[in-house]
Every structure is written in C-alpha cells, then in structure tokens.
Amino acid sequence: MTIKLKINGAERSVEAEPGTPLLWVIRDELKLTGTKFGCGVASCGACTVHVDGEPTRSCQTYIEDVEGAEVSTIEAIGDDKIGAAVQQAWKELDVVQCGYCQSGQIMSAVGLLKETPKPTLEEIDDYMDGNACRCATYQRIRAGIQRAAEIVEG
Amino acid sequence: MTINTSRRSFLKGAGAAVAVLAVGIDPKGALAASTSEAGTAITPFVKIYADGTVAAVIKHFEGGQGTSTGLSTLIAEELNMELGDITFEMAPADAAVYNNLFFGALQGTGGSTAMANSFMQYRTAGAAARDVLLQAAAKDWGVGPSELTLSNGVISGAGQEGHIGEFIATAAQIEVPAEPVLKAPEDWTQIGNTQKARRDSHDKINGEGIYGMDIQLDGQMVVAIKRIPQYGATVASFDDSAAKDVTGFIMAKALPNGAGVVAYAENTWAAFQARDAIEVEWDLSKAETRSSDEIKQQLLAAVNTDPQWQASETTLDATTAALEGAAQVVEREFFLPMLAHATMEPLSATIAATEDGGVIMYDGAQGPTINHATMHQILGIPMDKIEVKTLYAGGFFGRRFNAGADYIVETTLAFSMTDQTRPVKLVWSREDDLSGGWYRPAYAHKVRMGLDDAGKIVGWDHRVAGQSIAKDGPFEAFYVKDGVDISSVEGTAENPYAIPGMHIGLTDAAPATTVNYWRSVGHSHNAYVMETMMDVAAAAAGQDPVSFRLAHLPGDTADQKRKAGVLKLAAEKAGFGKPLPDGHFHGVAVHKSFGTYCAQICEISIDEDDYVQIAKYTAAVDCGVAVNPDVVKAQVEGAIGFGVGHIMRAQITLDGGVVEQQNFPDYEPLRMRDIKAIEVHIVKTNEAPSGIGEPGTPRRAQHSRTQSQPPGVIW
Ligand code: FES
Ligand code: FES
Numbered sequence: 001m002t003i004k005l006k007i008n009g010a011e012r013s014v015e016a017e018p019g020t021p022l023l024w025v026i027r028d029e030l031k032l033t034g035t036k037f038g039c040g041v042a043s044c045g046a047c048t049v050h051v052d053g054e055p056t057r058s059c060q061t062y063i064e065d066v067e068g069a070e071v072s073t074i075e076a077i078g079d080d081k082i083g084a085a086v087q088q089a090w091k092e093l094d095v096v097q098c099g100y101c102q103s104g105q106i107m108s109a110v111g112l113l114k115e116t117p118k119p120t121l122e123e124i125d126d127y128m129d130g131n132a133c134r135c136a137t138y139q140r141i142r143a144g145i146q147r148a149a150e151i152v153e154g
Numbered sequence: 155m156t157i158n159t160s161r162r163s164f165l166k167g168a169g170a171a172v173a174v175l176a177v178g179i180d181p182k183g184a185l186a187a188s189t190s191e192a193g194t195a196i197t198p199f200v201k202i203y204a205d206g207t208v209a210a211v212i213k214h215f216e217g218g219q220g221t222s223t224g225l226s227t228l229i230a231e232e233l234n235m236e237l238g239d240i241t242f243e244m245a246p247a248d249a250a251v252y253n254n255l256f257f258g259a260l261q262g263t264g265g266s267t268a269m270a271n272s273f274m275q276y277r278t279a280g281a282a283a284r285d286v287l288l289q290a291a292a293k294d295w296g297v298g299p300s301e302l303t304l305s306n307g308v309i310s311g312a313g314q315e316g317h318i319g320e321f322i323a324t325a326a327q328i329e330v331p332a333e334p335v336l337k338a339p340e341d342w343t344q345i346g347n348t349q350k351a352r353r354d355s356h357d358k359i360n361g362e363g364i365y366g367m368d369i370q371l372d373g374q375m376v377v378a379i380k381r382i383p384q385y386g387a388t389v390a391s392f393d394d395s396a397a398k399d400v401t402g403f404i405m406a407k408a409l410p411n412g413a414g415v416v417a418y419a420e421n422t423w424a425a426f427q428a429r430d431a432i433e434v435e436w437d438l439s440k441a442e443t444r445s446s447d448e449i450k451q452q453l454l455a456a457v458n459t460d461p462q463w464q465a466s467e468t469t470l471d472a473t474t475a476a477l478e479g480a481a482q483v484v485e486r487e488f489f490l491p492m493l494a495h496a497t498m499e500p501l502s503a504t505i506a507a508t509e510d511g512g513v514i515m516y517d518g519a520q521g522p523t524i525n526h527a528t529m530h531q532i533l534g535i536p537m538d539k540i541e542v543k544t545l546y547a548g549g550f551f552g553r554r555f556n557a558g559a560d561y562i563v564e565t566t567l568a569f570s571m572t573d574q575t576r577p578v579k580l581v582w583s584r585e586d587d588l589s590g591g592w593y594r595p596a597y598a599h600k601v602r603m604g605l606d607d608a609g610k611i612v613g614w615d616h617r618v619a620g621q622s623i624a625k626d627g628p629f630e631a632f633y634v635k636d637g638v639d640i641s642s643v644e645g646t647a648e649n650p651y652a653i654p655g656m657h658i659g660l661t662d663a664a665p666a667t668t669v670n671y672w673r674s675v676g677h678s679h680n681a682y683v684m685e686t687m688m689d690v691a692a693a694a695a696g697q698d699p700v701s702f703r704l705a706h707l708p709g710d711t712a713d714q715k716r717k718a719g720v721l722k723l724a725a726e727k728a729g730f731g732k733p734l735p736d737g738h739f740h741g742v743a744v745h746k747s748f749g750t751y752c753a754q755i756c757e758i759s760i761d762e763d764d765y766v767q768i769a770k771y772t773a774a775v776d777c778g779v780a781v782n783p784d785v786v787k788a789q790v791e792g793a794i795g796f797g798v799g800h801i802m803r804a805q806i807t808l809d810g811g812v813v814e815q816q817n818f819p820d821y822e823p824l825r826m827r828d829i830k831a832i833e834v835h836i837v838k839t840n841e842a843p844s845g846i847g848e849p850g851t852p853r854r855a856q857h858s859r860t861q862s863q864p865p866g867v868i869w
Contacts, residue, residue, distance in 0.1 A: 017401050024422050028370070028421040031370050033364070033367075034362070035361070036499070036548070037367060037500065038818075040426075041584070044498070044818055044823075046498065075360065075361045075362075090355070090359045091355050091356070092350065094350035094351070094784055094785075097549075097789075098217050098218030098550075099354065099357070099359075099363055100546075100548030101498050103361050125827040129826065129827060132498070132823040133823075134498040134549050135498070135549055136829075137791070138824075138825075138826040138829065139791060139832050140791070142826065
C-alpha cells in the first residue's frame, strides 16, 4: 500500500505492506538510520521517534496507523529548541558511550522536557524507564536532562 | 584554532597529488612519512591534510569505550593541539601494521588493552609527525628547525608563520626519526586533561554515526537466519513455502555448515518475517539437552570433588594442612549463571563485491583481521583484494570477538551462496542475540578459608568449575597453560592480597553452549566470589570489611600498595564507617584486573519489604596515567552498571538445552532508576596506563549484610 506521511517536515509517500513497523520504513525505505533497532518489542526505546509530537516506539507502530501523521526523528530534532538544548547538554557532559541507544534517549528526553520543563530526578527516572542503555550511561543522561532544562530556560 | 574547511571539497580542488601526509609504519616496520594515501608506501597512524586537518587513524575499534578519543589525545598531545580540534578515521584491516601488540599478528581489541598498547605507539607517531613538519618548515624557510615551534596547527618562528598543511609535500621527503623525542609528562596539556571532548560525541547525538546495522547499499539483500535452537543441533531439512507469501522474500538456503537456514529478502522486515515463516526439521541427535538446573548440580558436584587441574603454585595438600591448623574455617558455595552480552546494537554486517574482483565487509569489527581471514578462507579471494571497513559498534562487551567469528562467517557464507552481484547484509534480531549468544559460561565455586586467632587468613582453598572458553578453539595456545584455562581462574591466585596457602583448583565442564569472553571475563565471577568471601571472613574475624581487607594488603609490594590505595580512597570518599541513614548499608569490594585497581563502596537502601535500591556507588580507580580522565570515569560508571545489572537480575537459562530468554523482557537490562548516583575518583600516578573498559565490572560491592547469609544468595 502507499502511505503518505510528513517526515521531518517533508511530505513523503512510501510503499509498504500493512503491518510493517514504522521503524523499518524509516530505516530501510527513507534511509534515516539514526533511529535504531534494539528489540522490536517496545522494551528498549532505541527506536523512539515523535509522532505528532509524542515520543513513540516506532518498532511497535504500524505504518498504516501513521497515515498523514507528522513524524520527526533524531536527524531533525536539532531544529527544535528543546531538541537542540538536549543535544548541547549531551555534548557538554559527554553522555554517549557506544551511542546506539542515544537517538532514542534524546527523543525521549525531548518528550519529557516538553511535558515537564523542570523535571525532578524521580520524574526523570520514571519517564526514561523504557529507554535502556547497555553501556549504562544513565547518570549522565539524568544530568543531561537537568542541564538541558537549564539551557532551555536560558 | 578550529579548522572548518571541508576536506572533501579541498581534495577536489587541489588534485590528489599532495593531499595528505601520512605518518606511520612502512612495510619494513619502521616509522615513515609519505604522501600516498593508499597505504602502499606506509600505513599511517596520523594523517595531515593539506587544509591542516589532522586525523588520528584508530586501530582499535570504537564500541563506546573511548578509543577514538584516547588515541586521538595521544596524537593531539604530541602535535601540540587541542583534542577538540583533531578528527579521527578508523584504520583498515592490516595486521602487519595495526596488530594489537599484546595479541601477536592479530589486529583486534580486547582485554582492555587499547590504551596500554597504544600509549607509546601513538605518541611516537605523533612526535614523528611533529618532527618532520618542523623540519619541513625549516627547509622551506631556510632556517634551523630549533628556531620553530608548532602549536595548534601553526608553525611559527624566525619571523615566519604557516599552517601545517602547507608543509606536507616537503615533510614527505624527510626521513622520519626512528625514535622521536616525546613530550615530557610535565608538558602535557591534553593527556590527563579533564575536559569532556569525546571525538565520537557529535556523530552519536544527531543520528549521523554509522553502525553495522545502518549500512544501506544500492541493491543490497537483507538476510536473517533461522539458527539452530540448541548447541550441537544441525539443519536436517527445511520448507520455505510459507515464506514465499512474504512480500520481499527472495530465497532461502541452508548454511553449508548446518548452523541454520538463511532467508534472503529485499528489506529487514521482510527478512525477519520470511525467516519466521521457514519451517526447519532439526537433527538433534548430537544436541545439548540439559537444563540449567542439571548443569548447576553438576557444577556444584564438581567443586565438591578433587579438582581436575591445579591452577596455583600451592598444592591442595599444603592448603588442606593450613586449614587444619586454622582457628576457624568459613566456607561457602556459589553458583553464577550464564550471561549474555546483549549489546544494544544487535549484530549486523554487510559484504559486497568490489570493482577489482574483491570484496569489502562493513562491520563494527572488534578483530578486523578475523574478518579478513574469514572472507579469504570462505570466498578464496586473495587477501589484498579484501577490505574491511570498520564502523562504530553499538557496544561489544566481548561479544564481537569469538572463536567461531559467528556473524562474520554467517555474513560471508550467505554472500557465497548468491551470485555475488548484490551486497548481502546480515541482521540479527534481539531474539537471535539472546538465544543465539556466545555466553559467559555458568560457574560454580566453593571456597574454604582458614583464619587464625588474630583474624588473619592462613589458608584458602578455592575450587572453580565451568566450561572452558579457550579450549579446542583458536585461542587455546594463548590462554591454556598446563591444562588450566587462565581465563577461568584469572584474578584468584595472582591477586595482590597477602594470602598464604592459596590453592586454586579448576574443573572443566562439558560444553553446554557456545561460550565467549564477557566484559572482565574470569574476573566477572572470580572477583565476585573472592570479595564475597572477604566479607564472610571479615564478619567471622569480627572486623569491618575495609579494615579486614587492608590487614591483608600490608604494602609489601607495589601491587598491594596500589590496591590498598584505591580502597582507602573509596572508603574515605564514601564516608565508610560513618553513620548512614536508617535502612542504608555500605558494601565493599576491591579488585585488580587488566592491570587496573578499582575499589567500590556501594550504599544500598532496603525498605520494610526488603526492596533493595542502590543509593550510591563511590569508586576509586588506579589505571596508571588516565589519558582522558572523563572517559575513565565514564567507563567505570558504565562498567559498574553493567556488572551490577547482571548481578541484580539478568541471567541466561536452558530448558532441555534451549535458551529460555528471547528478548529484553526476559533479560531485563539495568534501568536508570536502579542506581541513583555514581562517583568515581581517579588516583593520580605516573604509572603506565592499564585497562579501563573492564576493571569496573567484576566484584560485588553490594551489601555487607550478605556476610551472614547462606550461599546462593546473590545480594
Ligand atoms: S526497538 Fe523499539 S523499543 Fe526497542
Ligand atoms: S551508549 Fe551504548 S547503549 Fe547507550
């Protein structure tokens, strides 16, 4: 089937079988490989993108369900004020190790800060619970979110 | 100074003739400089482009442990430039030049050796580059090199100034000093600098970094493999008729080694679906059928009988005699389960034909020469027509380097069964990863410790039983000495504690699965057991766990001093011995591995329901010179999380020989909430750098409450 969606601001139409996860359309069809595959079952968060502004696990989102939706990925998150702040904080604190989970971490962190501009540590731990990092960069992610909140506040 | 010129646009404009100066090793193994980029004349450690861009050529792949930053720092230091201004490139596969100095003729990363290997090598290359650049400028300007200095990419002196890119043509003609003078430690500005300037950070925060999983070549086929369900099984036959209904399915073929059936498809999703639709009849006649419980009982029985191998100088008889004379003997048994690496990036590699009749493989390659040799063997293509392009690896923890080169062989075999016109990309799912792993083997331990009246250890009988990782594999000669697989017992007999009469007995267990090195390898279980026993013995001696350990580190050797040093530092920083909030407890551990000493004090809280949380880890580490202190801290933070996450909950179990865990819900990773804070302190020292990727992993620093608890209790 042909699906139209808006990806990082651009209208695109893609050919995909119904039931295809959005993740694989983004990676294999649109060649936006910044969005990662970690588990395929919504338990690691590596595939997190924003669908109409909401952090969403793209591995468990069928393509037919996002017809006409606005999808944004890590490649464009720097265009967003909060996204740019999170990236800056990540760089200041050297959060990344292998980096494979970090696209998803950043997309979730942006979602959190949009909802809660000044999250407490408990709120951060709660919101980020579904984003696994096998390199265990968690405490820098936590600090990165707090730093990004400061940057946004200016 | 930051040089922003795009290298590519410069190369187009300038023509290729003198575009880059490469300083590295020539075919005779000598330091040399050249303007050839193809690697025919020399294979570089550092490249200077005509626009002044400097690139460190990184021979140890970047899997998060920070090699791209660490090795770049060494070059930046010798070139008197800021770490933030240097770029890096991954080295090609060339074992003659980029071999790991600890591994012989093998180019690879492991055993936390990257910095220990490279500390002199990369500084020397950087110093050589500085030397030839200064000589070149001196020649061009007709002045003496001693009048000139190099700083931030600019050479100046004798009233002249120019950036390094201007001198690369002249520099290539200059003979490189065999032993260039290195900067003195007191002149270092980058080595030991606490800045946060990871060289791979930019790529990893905006989706630009390319991992094996990200390769998208024109016309590529994606393959997924239905693998044998258990150790020793093979494919008897298969039926792919249901796969034919999957849009994008191309074909299915059995691997010639019987290890599975390959589904070829147009994209990843189709490959996974087609793979799942293939029905396979397995030949289970030689397959493993035991369950974890059975294996556990067998291993525990093994540590309760005379060991197969003596892995210490001290004999069992001598230790038995010492224990008989002891005032008291404490003993415990342990079982440590199989563990998976579960790298965040499931395995993936891509192979494609090249125009010259060769092939190229794209991989987050932990051992590029293994990729090289595998392709040569399977495809029969001459070595010089085989390339390996090393990409970022989404974690490794040892997984990507194993005796069978599993996913590299699979990728190559899958390609070999096609007409080789289309690239072939192999993709593993998380289910493949957890159920088709090369695991940390399960181990049983039994320890009997004798104490004298003063609470001093007088004898220690330590039995280990588990499957050998190295035996019957290509690394056997490296790891097995007199029947003892060193990787099964490392960290025990050679540990710095002053323990007289320490006997280590090892019994090899029958293979249950494919097994492999797992972050910190033998230390992962040995340090856990030893440090638990130190707590048990401390309690029996009526001493606190820090004093008891220090009493066995009297400082007779440098080794003991360094181990005691980190313990004291961690205890002091954690406020060990001072009152803690109600329901909070301190746990202690200290261990030496990979040349590095690491102590950890863990503060945990236990609520009324016995729910345990880690309030804080305070760690102290002595890894010699900390080239990048912040990377060292990050590695210790990550290693603590990796280690404790497995101790808290994750394990691999077998049911009738089949791995039960399929995806993260069954192998729950450490989550953010599990550790509230980690603080890492680094000992200042001039000792040569030692490992840092692994030493934070092994040990238990959970909770001294376990002292009085029976064996089998993990917390
Ligand atoms: S890949 Fe989607 S949550 Fe793991
Ligand atoms: S940085 Fe490696 S998994 Fe998070």
